[in-house]
Amino acid sequence: MIIRKALLEDSEAITELLMLASGKVMYKFMGEKDYLKAVGFLHYFVQNTGNQYSFQNCYVAVDNGEIVGAMLVYDGAKLQELRKPVLEYIHQHFDRNMHVEKETQAGEYYIDSLAVFPTQQGKGIASKLLQFLIQVKSEHGDATLGLLVDRTNPRAKKLYLKLGFKLVGEKELLGISLEHLQLKLSSSKL
Numbered sequence: 001m002i003i004r005k006a007l008l009e010d011s012e013a014i015t016e017l018l019m020l021a022s023g024k025v026m027y028k029f030m031g032e033k034d035y036l037k038a039v040g041f042l043h044y045f046v047q048n049t050g051n052q053y054s055f056q057n058c059y060v061a062v063d064n065g066e067i068v069g070a071m072l073v074y075d076g077a078k079l080q081e082l083r084k085p086v087l088e089y090i091h092q093h094f095d096r097n098m099h100v101e102k103e104t105q106a107g108e109y110y111i112d113s114l115a116v117f118p119t120q121q122g123k124g125i126a127s128k129l130l131q132f133l134i135q136v137k138s139e140h141g142d143a144t145l146g147l148l149v150d151r152t153n154p155r156a157k158k159l160y161l162k163l164g165f166k167l168v169g170e171k172e173l174l175g176i177s178l179e180h181l182q183l184k185l186s187s188s189k190l
Helices: 008-030 035-046 076-094 125-139 154-162
Strands: 002-005 058-063 066-075 109-116 143-150 166-173 176-185
Touching: 002 125, 008 035, 008 058, 008 066, 008 076, 008 109, 008 176, 035 076, 058 125, 066 076, 066 125, 076 109, 109 125, 125 143, 125 154, 125 176, 143 154, 143 166, 154 176
Parallel strands: 109 143
Antiparallel strands: 002 058, 058 066, 066 109, 143 176, 166 176
16 A cells, blocks of 8 residues: 555545545535535535645545545645635535634644545554654654544544544534544654
8 A cells, every 4th residue: 555645636536535534514514415516516626726625635545556545634824725715615606604613723734634435444544644644744843733533433533542642622613523633743753
């Protein structure tokens, strides 16, 4: 298995994976629970640049030439800039003006989404994606990784805690109760 930066041609697989991880949020953005519409909405952003869901912000895990997992990561300081085109699109296409809470902040590399195809789960792929990111960010100096985990997903929380993430607070995102976890990295740990 290899882990690499995503390419434009990975957009379809990334969209499917991000829907697994963030489908609830996509439905809240649109104001309706229509899977095909949500996939179309998300795919539009995955295949474009300059937004929080862009393929440019993704790493993919590839096994035997097939994408099996994806991780969406960006600098928390850029959240507003990356979210702006998404909110504008929602306003134009769904006639909705939304206030969306800040899920991250400056000083944190935010793991927006992490997903593995159901047929590939249980093989340590999510763990490998996270370990890859930890290694990459550690090599560039001190950094903080952050993520939100749904209270209804104890398996994911267990994985994050096992990798060294610590609970630092709670957040609400579009009515979803989440726990905020962080991992402080230091290049001196290498």
